[in-house]
Amino acid sequence: MSQNTDAAHTLTDSAEGSSAVADAATAVSRLAQKARAASRVLARADRNWKDRGLLAIAASLDANRAAVIKANAKDLEAGRAKGTTEALLDRLKLTDERVDGLISALQELAGLPDPVGTVLRGQTLPNGLRLRQIYVPMGVIGAIYEARPNVTVDIAGLALKSGNAVLLRGGSAASHSNLALLALIRDALESVGLPADAVASVDDWGRDGADAMMGARGEIDVLIPRGGRELIQRVVSTASVPVIETGEGNVHIYLDESASAKMAVPILLNAKTQRPSVCNTVETLLLHANATAATEVLAALHRAGVRLHVDARAKAMAGQTPTIDAVESDWDTEYMDLDLSVAVVDDLDGAMRHIRAHSTGHTEAILTNDLAHAERFIAEVDSAAVIVNASTRFTDGGQLGLGAEVGISTQKMHARGPMGLRELTTTKWIVQGDGHVRS
Amino acid sequence: MSQNTDAAHTLTDSAEGSSAVADAATAVSRLAQKARAASRVLARADRNWKDRGLLAIAASLDANRAAVIKANAKDLEAGRAKGTTEALLDRLKLTDERVDGLISALQELAGLPDPVGTVLRGQTLPNGLRLRQIYVPMGVIGAIYEARPNVTVDIAGLALKSGNAVLLRGGSAASHSNLALLALIRDALESVGLPADAVASVDDWGRDGADAMMGARGEIDVLIPRGGRELIQRVVSTASVPVIETGEGNVHIYLDESASAKMAVPILLNAKTQRPSVCNTVETLLLHANATAATEVLAALHRAGVRLHVDARAKAMAGQTPTIDAVESDWDTEYMDLDLSVAVVDDLDGAMRHIRAHSTGHTEAILTNDLAHAERFIAEVDSAAVIVNASTRFTDGGQLGLGAEVGISTQKMHARGPMGLRELTTTKWIVQGDGHVRS
Numbered sequence: 001m002s003q004n005t006d007a008a009h010t011l012t013d014s015a016e017g018s019s020a021v022a023d024a025a026t027a028v029s030r031l032a033q034k035a036r037a038a039s040r041v042l043a044r045a046d047r048n049w050k051d052r053g054l055l056a057i058a059a060s061l062d063a064n065r066a067a068v069i070k071a072n073a074k075d076l077e078a079g080r081a082k083g084t085t086e087a088l089l090d091r092l093k094l095t096d097e098r099v100d101g102l103i104s105a106l107q108e109l110a111g112l113p114d115p116v117g118t119v120l121r122g123q124t125l126p127n128g129l130r131l132r133q134i135y136v137p138m139g140v141i142g143a144i145y146e147a148r149p150n151v152t153v154d155i156a157g158l159a160l161k162s163g164n165a166v167l168l169r170g171g172s173a174a175s176h177s178n179l180a181l182l183a184l185i186r187d188a189l190e191s192v193g194l195p196a197d198a199v200a201s202v203d204d205w206g207r208d209g210a211d212a213m214m215g216a217r218g219e220i221d222v223l224i225p226r227g228g229r230e231l232i233q234r235v236v237s238t239a240s241v242p243v244i245e246t247g248e249g250n251v252h253i254y255l256d257e258s259a260s261a262k263m264a265v266p267i268l269l270n271a272k273t274q275r276p277s278v279c280n281t282v283e284t285l286l287l288h289a290n291a292t293a294a295t296e297v298l299a300a301l302h303r304a305g306v307r308l309h310v311d312a313r314a315k316a317m318a319g320q321t322p323t324i325d326a327v328e329s330d331w332d333t334e335y336m337d338l339d340l341s342v343a344v345v346d347d348l349d350g351a352m353r354h355i356r357a358h359s360t361g362h363t364e365a366i367l368t369n370d371l372a373h374a375e376r377f378i379a380e381v382d383s384a385a386v387i388v389n390a391s392t393r394f395t396d397g398g399q400l401g402l403g404a405e406v407g408i409s410t411q412k413m414h415a416r417g418p419m420g421l422r423e424l425t426t427t428k429w430i431v432q433g434d435g436h437v438r439s
Numbered sequence: 440m441s442q443n444t445d446a447a448h449t450l451t452d453s454a455e456g457s458s459a460v461a462d463a464a465t466a467v468s469r470l471a472q473k474a475r476a477a478s479r480v481l482a483r484a485d486r487n488w489k490d491r492g493l494l495a496i497a498a499s500l501d502a503n504r505a506a507v508i509k510a511n512a513k514d515l516e517a518g519r520a521k522g523t524t525e526a527l528l529d530r531l532k533l534t535d536e537r538v539d540g541l542i543s544a545l546q547e548l549a550g551l552p553d554p555v556g557t558v559l560r561g562q563t564l565p566n567g568l569r570l571r572q573i574y575v576p577m578g579v580i581g582a583i584y585e586a587r588p589n590v591t592v593d594i595a596g597l598a599l600k601s602g603n604a605v606l607l608r609g610g611s612a613a614s615h616s617n618l619a620l621l622a623l624i625r626d627a628l629e630s631v632g633l634p635a636d637a638v639a640s641v642d643d644w645g646r647d648g649a650d651a652m653m654g655a656r657g658e659i660d661v662l663i664p665r666g667g668r669e670l671i672q673r674v675v676s677t678a679s680v681p682v683i684e685t686g687e688g689n690v691h692i693y694l695d696e697s698a699s700a701k702m703a704v705p706i707l708l709n710a711k712t713q714r715p716s717v718c719n720t721v722e723t724l725l726l727h728a729n730a731t732a733a734t735e736v737l738a739a740l741h742r743a744g745v746r747l748h749v750d751a752r753a754k755a756m757a758g759q760t761p762t763i764d765a766v767e768s769d770w771d772t773e774y775m776d777l778d779l780s781v782a783v784v785d786d787l788d789g790a791m792r793h794i795r796a797h798s799t800g801h802t803e804a805i806l807t808n809d810l811a812h813a814e815r816f817i818a819e820v821d822s823a824a825v826i827v828n829a830s831t832r833f834t835d836g837g838q839l840g841l842g843a844e845v846g847i848s849t850q851k852m853h854a855r856g857p858m859g860l861r862e863l864t865t866t867k868w869i870v871q872g873d874g875h876v877r878s
Contacts, residue, residue: 043819044818125838125839129829129833133856136821138851139821139851221851221852222852237679240676242852244852262874263874267876270877274877374871379483380482382482382575383867384867384868386869387872388870388871389872389873389874390568390870390872390873390874390875390876391877394568394870394872394875394877395868395870396877399877400564400570401562401570411681412577413660413661413681413853414852416866416868417572417866417867417868418868426852426855427855427856428821428822428823428825428855429839429855429856430817430825430826431824431826431827431829431834431839432826432829433827433828433833434702434829435705435828436829436830437708437830437832438709438835
């Protein structure tokens with residue numbers, strides 16, 4: 001254990017017995033200042049140096065996997081004692097295989113190009129002034145997430161590669177796992193000469209720590225909440241630090257009159273059943289009133305175990321296929337499970353009206369053979385990703401070729417859709433003259 | 440006057456006698472919904488159509504200049520009666536010459552390329568999926584500004600060109616001017632078949648209208664406050680709608696040991712005296728303790744009428760030049776007048792420490808002949824614009840070749856530095872397949 005880890009322990013001790021909000025704010029402010037100092041080193045670190053840091057973390061994870069899994073077992077045990085659901089325990093769990101996954105993600109990250117220093121645009125002006133606008137790190141990122149220890153490694157790696165320091169709030173249910181991972185990450189950074197303070201945790205201050213992060217405007221440059229709707233909405237509505245909202249996906253597929261069952265069935269099965277718990281899975285199917293493929297699509301979904309929540313017209317189109325009567329809230333529900341709401345619309349305009357009323361702006365798709373309809377859907381649907389004749393599961397940083405993914409932004413500011421490393425940077429104008437004055 | 444203007448008057452009447460916050464929120468929400476509908480037309484309007492709208496506004500301004508100036512005279516009269524300062528009255532005033540300026544700005548805007556539809560990146564993936572990430576309008580912009588009627592025309596033009604609808608809150612001191620300009624703009628839009636609701640004002644609801652805009656998350660996509668520090672800070676700390684923070688510039692110039700007076704004197708005079716009231720004017724001069732040019736620079740600034748607020752060491756370097764003793768608050772003061780604070784630092788590191796402590800992240804410059812110092816300043820100073828051997832007055836959209844300028848962002852999210860039309864857009868991923876599913 002390095003002295004920085006010891007320092008973190010000392011902070012813990014001094015905070016013991018006091019959970020006052022003001023104490024948390026002071027402590028988080030101090031951590032943020034240390035992170036700011038570390039971020040200055042990271043901002044100037046070249047890609048090779050940062051990649052050595054990533055590989056050192058990967059190697060340390062490999063060497064210390066037994067200790068990490070042992071720490072994780074304590075969290076699992078505590079979770080079981082508290083009656084945590086099996087689904088949540090599964091998200092919390094680290095196995096040899098999952099540690100392998102984290103290691104290869106870090107190695108892949110080291111293989112990606114570095115956005116920092118890339119020239120976005122530049123020119124020499126008529127007066128001879130040289131201009132460049134380059135990507136530079138944000139500075140200090142804050143990450144607030146739920147009890148998924150893999151996010152600790154993931155976000156630390158993404159921040160490091162993009163030249164940012166990061167403050168983590170990882171949820172008390174994963175505290176043993178996160179403490180072990182944090183110590184290992186900080187030691188690995190130091191082993192290659194990078195500042196350990198580039199990755200720090202506010203978990204010692206619990207929810208007060210999260211609140212302090214949200215209020216640290218000017219000390220933390222951007223907050224990234226990762227998790228369920230409740231967590232994200234709490235951060236968005238509370239934080240004075242700018243937030244990038246990620247992940248909520250009430251995703252629609254519109255089956256147009258002209259789409260064939262041959263194309264529609266595999267796309268719907270893929271979009272709903274391949275991984276129902278993620279944000280790019282389809283939640284509502286809109287059927288054109290005369291869609292020839294409708295009955296076959298509904299039957300195929302049912303055979304695949306999907307529960308169909310239908311309106312009256314869709315019920316008629318389902319024929320022999322068993323259905324559940326939809327209620328109004330179904331149109332706004334992100335099931336994240338083998339459930340799908342199904343509505344019939346009169347035409348493309350009806351589909352787009354439904355989407356405008358219920359979409360979270362993540363991903364919408366049209367299945368059609370009509371060129372004019374495809375073009376209108378592309379032009380008029382106001383979502384981060386608009387898809388024609390393909391599965392909504394493609395809205396994913398890896399699938400779209402961005403490399404590592406930070407999350408999927410459903411807001412319009414700064415980043416929209418899958419966020420890669422570049423979205424963790426900002427820009428800086430560099431202007432060079434020889435005594436130039438403005439006339 | 441069009442029926443839309445009449446509708447606006449009807450809204451005024453129905454709101455009379457009731458300034459309840461809830462009423463304002465309802466009314467602003469209704470305006471935002473109309474603006475959203477209009478924004479869908481604008482988002483699909485091609486450049487030629489939008490440019491016709493801009494030129495129609497310009498022509499109408501030209502044809503109705505007498506009426507506009509007459510309306511403005513009422514605001515000026517009311518301002519004088521209330522004892523408004525001459526400086527504020529000057530900002531409020533519209534003259535024939537200033538109307539000419541607005542007309543040519545609109546004509547220039549029509550000549551600029553349209554960011555909407557530009558492909559930011561794109562590729563065909565190995566599986567044959569076609570990807571494009573394109574710039575699209577934000578949707579509905581909110582602008583909150585002080586009593587400067589020129590901003591009404593300016594922001595309406597920028598919003599139109601970038602395909603956005605806009606809600607305006609222009610300050611009651613300019614209400615007659617803004618009402619005349621708004622009617623003219625909406626009529627001009629209708630005359631080319633564009634929706635009048637693309638430009639609307641919440642001024643009828645006064646401060647409640649501004650507050651309602653700040654709370655209209657989901658209905659307004661981004662808020663742009665334009666004005667003094669107090670206004671901007673109020674919006675930033677109050678709004679739940681994402682804000683782009685613009686304009687505050689506590690700008691520094693560091694005079695390094697090696698810089699010649701021959702280069703430094705014209706740059707300092709330009710940066711301080713050309714237009715002291717704008718945000719890219721220098722507010723603090725940092726002198727290297729051995730800067731050979733220091734005494735001459737201070738003498739030249741004094742001769743140009745600049746009041747020098749100096750620390751003890753700078754006082755010594757000023758020699759015979761009269762100075763004022765600086766107080767602690769001087770280092771954080773944006774004078775926007777012929778005042779300059781002057782501090783002596785031991786070296787480049789001292790200068791960068793001072794900048795870190797006091798900068799607003801707008802623009803900082805170094806005057807030097809030392810390459811290593813220039814490189815370190817570029818790499819380590821964390822501001823929207825970093826300038827070497829040129830005047831800070833170059834941090835300006837027009838000067839940097841961006842065309843029209845929305846403002847200068849001092850935040851890191853979304854846009855940093857001078858904001859052009861592109862910064863009023865977001866992006867959309869378009870994914871086209873032929874039945875593609877994710878494997």
